[in-house]
Amino acid sequence: MADAKARNAVVTGASKGIGLAVATALRDEGFHVVAGARTISAELKEITPLAVPVDLGTPDGxxxxxxxxxxxxxGIDLLVNNVAGTTGPHPRGFLSVTDDDWQHTLGLTLLSAVRASRAALPSIRERRGHIINIGSVNSRRPAPHLVDYSAAKAALANLGKALAEEFGPHGVRVNTISPGPVRTxxxxxxxxxxxxxxxxxGIAREEFLHALPANFGMSTGHMTEPAxxxxxxxxLVSGSAPNINGSDLVIDGGLRNEV
Structure with a gap:
């Protein structure tokens, strides 16, 4: 199946939500997509024959x-580090978050990206490709009930900036996309x-989600969709804006800063 002229992508955490949407869009753009997830969903199987069951929170995954x-x-032209995890939300706050909680969240959200990037970069550098990390606005706006997740996403954005600085001169572009609330x-x-x-x-979840954009000060009036x-x-991988490197691109519907 190897084709030196093909564009090849690896997407982590691709079984649903943002990862599934990314895998679908890349497939539609002509990429060969290798998609990793702990459980391979029926939807993911339809997108790519190269859906790999793997625990990305382990050192070897x-x-x-x-x-x-x-x-x-x-070879690999694009790595999308999407997989993330937390044992939260933690309604009792920071003091309720255990070492095991921190290790789980950092392992799946940050170290999975470190390990995937380390493995992929020799090929990506050779092919002058891309790494895109899926971050979160929580990296800039920490949430007490997601303190471990917020810290891990902040570290992920910092990692992306460091990789962009080191590997940019070799033709590699590394960027982070930081969504606000996404309908997942x-x-x-x-x-x-x-x-x-x-x-x-004190309201039902459906009522809360309907009111969320207004309550969070999202000027667009709607949550972000995975697509x-x-x-x-x-x-970012189209070549239309090749000078975007080391950026953290926010897509949050104009989320009000003070919320």
């Missing part, structure tokens, strides 16, 4: 995914951040 991509495709399971499914904040407000993040990934 990210390298295994990258090695599989190189073996199958011959984190907000829409039981037990997530949407549930927590709805309970604190919007995917569209920004496609733009």
């Amino acid at each position: 990210p390298g295994y995914l990258v090695d599989t991509a190189i073996a199958e495709l011959g 399971a984190v907000w829409t499914e039981p037990g997530g951040t949407g549930d927590l904040l709805a309970k604190k407000a 919007e993040i995917a569209a920004l990934v496609v733009f």
Whole structure:
């Protein structure tokens, strides 16, 4: 399947939400996509035959995914570090977050990106490709109920800037995309951040989500959709703006700073 002229991408955490949208958009742009996730969803199987079941929170998981991509495709042009995790939300705040919570969140959110980038960079540098990290506005606006996740995302943005500075002279571009609230399971499914904040407000989750854009001061009036993040990934790798490097691009609907 290796093709020296093809564009090849690796996407982590691709079974649903933002990762699935990114994998879909890259497929539609003609990329060969190797997608990694702990559980391979039916939707992901439809997008790519190279859906790899892997635990990206383990020391060997990210390298295994990258090695599989190189073996199958011959090289990597794009790595999208999307996988993230937290044991939260933590309604009781910082003092309730254990060492195990921190290790889980940092391992899946930050160290997975470190390990995947380390494995992929020799090939990406050779092909003058891209790394895109999916961050969060929480890296700039810490949330007490997501203190571990916010810190991990801040570290991820810092990592991206450092890699851009080191590898930019070699033709590699590294950028971070930091979304605000995105309509994914984190907000829409039981037990997530949407549930927590709805309970604190004393209303149903559906009512809370309907009111969220206004309450969070999002001037667009709507939450970000996963496809919007995917569209920004496609733009960054399109070659239309080759001087964007080391940037942290926010897509949050004009989220009000003080909230």
